[in-house]
Amino acid sequence: MAQIEITPHITSFHVELEWFKQPYPPNVFLIKDGGQGVLIDAGFGDDDSFKQRMEFLEANSDVKLKYIMLTHHHYDHSSGAQKLKEATGAEIVLHVDEEKWLLSPQEETGDFDIPEDQKELRKKAQEWREMAAKAVPDMCVEDDAVIKVGGITVHCLHTPGHTAGHLCFYVPEEKVLFSGDNVLGVGTAAIPPPPSGSMTQYVASLHRMKTVDADLLVPGHGPVVKEPQRKIQELIEHREQREAQIVGLLADGRDDVKSIVKAIYPELNKHLVSMATGQILSHLHKLQDEGKVTLEGKGPDTKVVAA
Ligand SMILES: [Zn+2]
Numbered sequence: 001m002a003q004i005e006i007t008p009h010i011t012s013f014h015v016e017l018e019w020f021k022q023p024y025p026p027n028v029f030l031i032k033d034g035g036q037g038v039l040i041d042a043g044f045g046d047d048d049s050f051k052q053r054m055e056f057l058e059a060n061s062d063v064k065l066k067y068i069m070l071t072h073h074h075y076d077h078s079s080g081a082q083k084l085k086e087a088t089g090a091e092i093v094l095h096v097d098e099e100k101w102l103l104s105p106q107e108e109t110g111d112f113d114i115p116e117d118q119k120e121l122r123k124k125a126q127e128w129r130e131m132a133a134k135a136v137p138d139m140c141v142e143d144d145a146v147i148k149v150g151g152i153t154v155h156c157l158h159t160p161g162h163t164a165g166h167l168c169f170y171v172p173e174e175k176v177l178f179s180g181d182n183v184l185g186v187g188t189a190a191i192p193p194p195p196s197g198s199m200t201q202y203v204a205s206l207h208r209m210k211t212v213d214a215d216l217l218v219p220g221h222g223p224v225v226k227e228p229q230r231k232i233q234e235l236i237e238h239r240e241q242r243e244a245q246i247v248g249l250l251a252d253g254r255d256d257v258k259s260i261v262k263a264i265y266p267e268l269n270k271h272l273v274s275m276a277t278g279q280i281l282s283h284l285h286k287l288q289d290e291g292k293v294t295l296e297g298k299g300p301d302t303k304v305v306a307a
Contacts, residue, residue, distance in 0.1 A: 013056040024221035026076040034150025037063035045079035045131045065090040071180030072163040073102035075128035081135035091138035098165025105129035110192030115271045161202025177214035185222020191282045199282040200289045257302045
């Protein structure tokens with residue numbers, strides 16, 4: 001565990017999770033000024049994470065925690081929220097379009113794609129979702145809402161894509177943009193197909209994020225990014241290239257999701273098939289939104305018809 005100072009007003013509460021299989025556990029940050037503070041995301045709700053985060057807060061005992069602001073509902077960011085709220089009295093803040101997803105733990109919404117045969121892990125994920133759903137928001141905000149922390153401000157930017165009510169948080173006084181899971185420190189974010197995610201909205205959100213006057217991008221997973229605009233532009237281009245690849249395969253006569261997934265990811269590990277299918281479906285939904293194709297059927301069996 002480590003407290004890492006990102007700016008004089010922003011600290012990362014980093015907790016290592018041995019059981020977490022991905023390389024980058026969820027990030028949790030404290031923004032503080034003038035004796036007040038907010039957390040950006042809450043991380044996992046396991047006892048060890050909770051204990052360590054409370055130790056961090058105790059080390060910042062001059063700070064009165066006002067809010068726990070969630071970038072989105074996925075359980076790796078939200079399942080710790082209720083316990084932290086009970087311990088500190090801070091209020092939970094979420095975007096209005098995200099509330100129903102947080103409060104519907106039975107839905108799988110692209111938080112993590114756990115293969116059908118990994119029963120233990122799937123059971124665990126369900127428990128996380130149920131824990132996350134206890135974090136009933138005290139305040140549901142809309143785009144451009146501003147939260148004051150002492151003398152600095154946290155601006156809520158509705159940036160849907162990874163989820164429907166995803167928020168980025170911008171602190172203009174520090175020129176810092178918290179990007180949630182829309183932009184990660186390393187790699188590309190997973191964008192689930194509608195209704196929980198949207199590639200159409202995601203690309204629009206990236207364009208909006210690129211216009212923010214930020215010197216530092218602070219992601220939901222992985223290290224901070226020093227050239228936010230360049231990183232965001234790379235992701236925009238990555239999506240454009242992927243879309244062009246799919247359009248090319250459709251022009252060559254491929255007309256179902258399975259064969260497109262095979263062509264784009266020829267060496268795919270079977271555990272990643274459903275995640276890859278979700279990514280391709282998201283791109284196809286974007287093409288459908290633009291009137292370029294029509295989709296028939298569901299999931300991997302979706303057929304693509306030229307519009
Ligand atoms: Zn997420």
